[in-house]
Amino acid sequence: MNTEPHDHDDGHDDGHGDGHDHEHDDHAPTREDDDIELTEREATFLALKSLLIEQGIVTAEEIRKRMEFNERGSPHQAARMIAKAWLDPHYKTRMIDDTKAAAAELGIETTEAELVTLENTPDRHNIVVCTLCSCYPRSLLGEPPAFYVSKAYRSRAVREPRQVLKEFGVDIPQSVDIAVHDSNADLRYVVMPMRPAGTDAMSEAELAALISRDCVVGCALPSEPGGN
Amino acid sequence: MADKLITDIGGEAAGDVPRDDYNMLFWEKQMIATFNLLQTKQHVVTDEYRRIVEEMPADYYKNSTFYGRRLEGIVALVIEKAIIDREALEERTKAILEAGTRDHV
Structure with missing residues (x-):
């Protein structure tokens, strides 16, 4: 775990501008869009970036x-x-009590102000949305899936979560409550799915491989052992 | 009761949730990183960004994309806060588009 200072949104600053800037460093080595024509939007960003660098705001x-x-x-x-x-x-227990501290135990630094684990149970399935924007625990999970930031998901997840999940291929029985959690800038969530049956002999790494990106926002269930 | 914010769409009817993933372009990753730096250096704060998005024209918001909106929001904020001069940004953008290359910036 590093010792860089935190911010309170979705990341942190390393704070080590070392005066050794190579403006061309950021072109190497993986420009996945080198074969894409320059758009006005990208040009606007490049202009903004160059002005911010010239003014010493960022390097x-x-x-x-x-x-x-x-x-x-x-x-x-x-x-x-x-x-x-x-x-x-x-x-x-520690993860449910203090998710950030539990992440830190594994060397995972999270910059969210507060991170809460939502445990799925036989009676309750949790799903996560941010209806107003796109709040998501990025330092833990990376950029959100496209569906998560879509207006359709933001609109419908709170109104008809069972139907949305069904469209995702996840059938939650009527006997199971669905709890929808609306994220905000200061409070973000991770869903802990139930451990699938038939996984008693599996190692931690094998179990981790059953858990997909969509599982941790409640929009998928863990893979069955032996499945893909 | 006041009109709802344009961003307040929770509970509204909507069509199918798009399932295709989106691979961020390189400049979009740079933009997010730049935005994070502006936040951590306290040039902008999250609530300011939210407010600037809420002030976007409703039609623009309705048709905007996630990363497109992020760019528009950042640009509007840095201009409003006089961090960047609008004319200088427009001139630089024009020059980059005319050059048609990413290599000089």
Whole structure:
């Protein structure tokens, strides 16, 4: 775990502008859009970035480092935590009590002001939405899925969650309550799915592999053992 | 009761939820990183960004994309806060588009 300072939205600043800026560093090495024509929108951003750099507001190196940090966010981080919780009841209790601290135990630094674990049970399935914008625990999970930020999901998840889940291929029986959690800038969620049956002999890594990105917002269930 | 905010769409009727994933473009990743830096350096705060999005014209908001809206919001904020000069930004954008290349910035 590093020791960089936090912010209170979805990331943090390394604070180490070292005066050794290579403005061209950020062109290398993976420009997945090099074969895409420059759009007015991209040009606007490039203009904004160059002006911010010229004015000393940010440096190219800071942007590069921040991109590197942002790339660390991945659903696999939450999957590791959940798999550990499935195997270790004490860790599970700690994760539910203080999700940020439980993440830190695994070397995962989270920058969300507050992060809450929602445990699915036989009686209750949890799903997460941000109706007003796109609040999502990015430092833990990375950028949100496209559906999560879509206006259709934001609109419908709170009105007809069972139907939305059905359209996602997740049939929640009527006997199970669905709790919808609306995120905000200061409070973000991770769903802890129920451990699938038939996984008693599985290792932590094998269990983690059953947990997808959509599981941790409640829009999918863990894979069955032996499935893909 | 006051009109709802344009962003307050929870509970409204809507069509199918799109399931295709979106692969962020390189500049969009740079933009998010730049936005994060503006926040951590306290040039902008999250609530300001939210307010600027809420003030967007309803038609624009309705048809906007997530990353498009993020760009428009950042640009509007840095201009409003006099961090960046609007004319300088427009001139630089025009020059980049005319050059048609990413390589000089």
